[in-house]
Amino acid sequence: MTRKERPNSGWTRVALLVSVALSCFLIAVGRSDIRDGSAPRTVTEAGVTPLAAIVSIPLRSVESFFGGLSDRASAYEDNQALKEELALLRERQARYENLAMKVARYESILGVDTQTDIPLKKIAARAVAETDGPFVRSLLINVGRDDGVSIGNPVMSADGLIGHIINLGPDSARVLRLSDLNSRIPVASARSGATAILAGDNNVRPKLSFISQRVDWEIGDRVISSGDDGALPRGLAVGEVVRGEEGGLRVRLASRAHPLDWVWVSPFQPISAPSETDSPEGEPS
The missing domain is CATH 1.20.5 (Single alpha-helices involved in coiled-coils or other helix-helix interfaces)
Structure with a gap:
């Protein structure tokens, strides 16, 4: 269908x-x-x-x-x-x-x-290398006694401590550099506070000697002046700890980071020993 x-x-x-x-x-x-x-x-x-x-x-x-x-x-x-x-x-x-x-x-x-004893006053000077002086590594600067400079004053560059004044004239001075054989200054580790003597040996990297707390000294530590001798203020930048070729500790000086041209002298007053006439009456001198 x-x-x-x-x-x-x-x-x-x-x-x-x-x-x-x-x-x-x-x-x-x-x-x-x-x-x-x-x-x-x-x-x-x-x-x-x-x-x-x-x-x-x-x-x-x-x-x-x-x-x-x-x-x-x-x-x-x-x-x-x-x-x-x-x-x-x-x-x-x-x-x-x-x-x-x-x-x-x-x-x-x-x-x-807590204030630092680094003098705020700075005496600017022009530095020239000395080639025929009595020291192997020294500088001559064009400021002297008439400018307020004294024996022992630290000499700084923009990078760190160069040395200190050892000879002085009216308008010139001789600076003994840290690397000179005759240079000895007390230093400290800014990290640990351990102390030592920075001894120059006519090497561009002076050595650390008479080290106290040897375990507290490490490669890379920032080295400053300790001020233990009273001749230099505490806290001046010196350099950095490096390993010497002979295995000891040496310091790469901060002042050798750039060529020296202008420097400044810090008129630091060292701590002087009291004289025998300063003893109180009735006490043996």
């Missing part, structure tokens, strides 16, 4: 056939427009392009909006991290200020003098 057809099945077939025919026609027209660049295609593109530009405006706005949200979220996170770091730094600053107040108070109670 034949199945009964629906009432609208005929119209459906007609619509389907029309759609297929129209599709074929559009495909054919499109191919021909591509080949010959006909006017209809050009007109169509000219009309569609402004429409596409108008439609893309809100799309770009939405994209920019969400991109801005991402940047703002990242900036917020960075801001929170900076706030936490700032709070930590403020806490540390308050702690350091409290400790500084305590230390100042303790120093006041104990009468401790």
Whole structure:
């Protein structure tokens, strides 16, 4: 028995056939427009392009909006991290200020003098190498007694201690360098406080001798003047500890980092021993 057809099945077939025919026609027209660049295609593109530009405006706005949200979220996170770091730094600053107040108070109670004894006054001088003097490694400077220089005054460069005054004239002075065979000064490790004697031996790197607390000396330690002899102030930069070729400890002098031209003299007043006439009455002199 034949199945009964629906009432609208005929119209459906007609619509389907029309759609297929129209599709074929559009495909054919499109191919021909591509080949010959006909006017209809050009007109169509000219009309569609402004429409596409108008439609893309809100799309770009939405994209920019969400991109801005991402940047703002990242900036917020960075801001929170900076706030936490700032709070930590403020806490540390308050702690350091409290400790500084305590230390100042303790120093006041104990009468401790924490100021360095390096003179603030500096006498600038021009330095020239001496080739025919009595010392192998010495300098001549163009300041002397008339400028306020005294025997034993330390002579510095911008990098560190060079030596000290050994001979003095009215307007010139001779400086014995740390590397000279006749130079001996007490030094200390800025890290551990261990002391030694820096002994010159005409080597560009003088050696450390009479070392106390040898275990407290390490390669790379910063060496300063200890001031133990009372002739030089404490804290003058001398150099850095290095390993000598023979296995001992030597010092790479800071003053040899750059060629010497201008130097300065620190008019340090050494500690003088009391004379016998300063003894109190009634005590044996």
